[in-house]
Amino acid sequence: MNALEIRPLTLEDLPAVKSFTDRAIGDGYYSLPELEKIHQQSLFHAGQKDQKMLTLVLSTPEKQIFGVRITYPPGQWSHGKGKGLNPGSWPHPLSETAYFQSLFIDPELTAHGWGKKLSLKAMEALLQIHAKGIVCHSWKESPHDSSGRYLRGLGFQVIATHPLYWKEVDYTCTRCGKPCLCTAEEMYLDLAPAKGTS
Numbered sequence: 524m525n526a527l528e529i530r531p532l533t534l535e536d537l538p539a540v541k542s543f544t545d546r547a548i549g550d551g552y553y554s555l556p557e558l559e560k561i562h563q564q565s566l567f568h569a570g571q572k573d574q575k576m577l578t579l580v581l582s583t584p585e586k587q588i589f590g591v592r593i594t595y596p597p598g599q600w601s602h603g604k605g606k607g608l609n610p611g612s613w614p615h616p617l618s619e620t621a622y623f624q625s626l627f628i629d630p631e632l633t634a635h636g637w638g639k640k641l642s643l644k645a646m647e648a649l650l651q652i653h654a655k656g657i658v659c660h661s662w663k664e665s666p667h668d669s670s671g672r673y674l675r676g677l678g679f680q681v682i683a684t685h686p687l688y689w690k691e692v693d694y695t696c697t698r699c700g701k702p703c704l705c706t707a708e709e710m711y712l713d714l715a716p717a718k719g720t721s
């Protein structure tokens with residue numbers, strides 16, 4: 524395989540990202556219009572001409588997609604795909620918290636550290652824009668517990684468990700088909716712990 528690089532998502536990538544997420548997450552999990560919205564929601568506007576794309580892809584120079592780390596800056600999201608969010612239990616408010624929406628790596632390439640690398644790069648960008656924390660919904664039944672393992676490895680902690688979190692999402696889960704009966708763990712990473720608590 525050609526060299527892989529981590530780079531910001533572009534509008535041109537969206538059809539290839541859709542094919543990738545259909546294959547890796549499940550058919551129909553993201554539609555093209557939804558990916559267009561994700562592209563918009565992931566753009567942080569630092570000034571009129573200064574924009575930063577927080578969603579990253581793992582790609583070949585020919586723009587073949589092998590992974591995606593969808594990331595929203597604070598203030599540009601309010602909920603995930605399912606129902607279940609407990610901002611009252613977080614160390615920082617929703618308005619200062621970023622969202623890790625989805626991270627998927629091509630099944631042939633997992634366990635080589637790419638997911639962690641993509642996430643660390645997104646975290647670096649979030650620190651630059653002064654996000655105080657990151658929340659995500661981790662897939663509890665993820666193969667090899669890869670989702671929980673990479674998140675715990677980065678320091679994320681479980682806030683709450685949400686059974687059947689994706690049940691109402693109209694897609695075919697790679698594990699249980701339709702409807703999806705998987706469980707989400709709401710997990711939080713404090714990027715700005717109060718002094719004496721870290």
Ligand SMILES: CC(C)(COP(=O)(O)OP(=O)(O)OC[C@H]1O[C@@H](n2cnc3c(N)ncnc32)[C@H](O)[C@@H]1OP(=O)(O)O)[C@@H](O)C(=O)NCCC(=O)NCCS
Nearest residue numbers: 627628633634635636637638639662665667669670672673
């Ligand atoms: C979760 C995921 C994005 C992590 O990316 P990655 O490139 O595999 O990340 P890492 O290489 O850092 O691996 C993370 C952990 O999972 C383990 N893992 C990942 N794939 C594995 C595999 N095929 N077999 C055994 N263990 C595996 C790694 O050994 C590592 O464990 P450790 O931290 O205890 O050493 C990726 O494994 C994936 O796409 N999994 C399926 C989809 C998923 O669960 N996405 C998250 C949804 S919320």
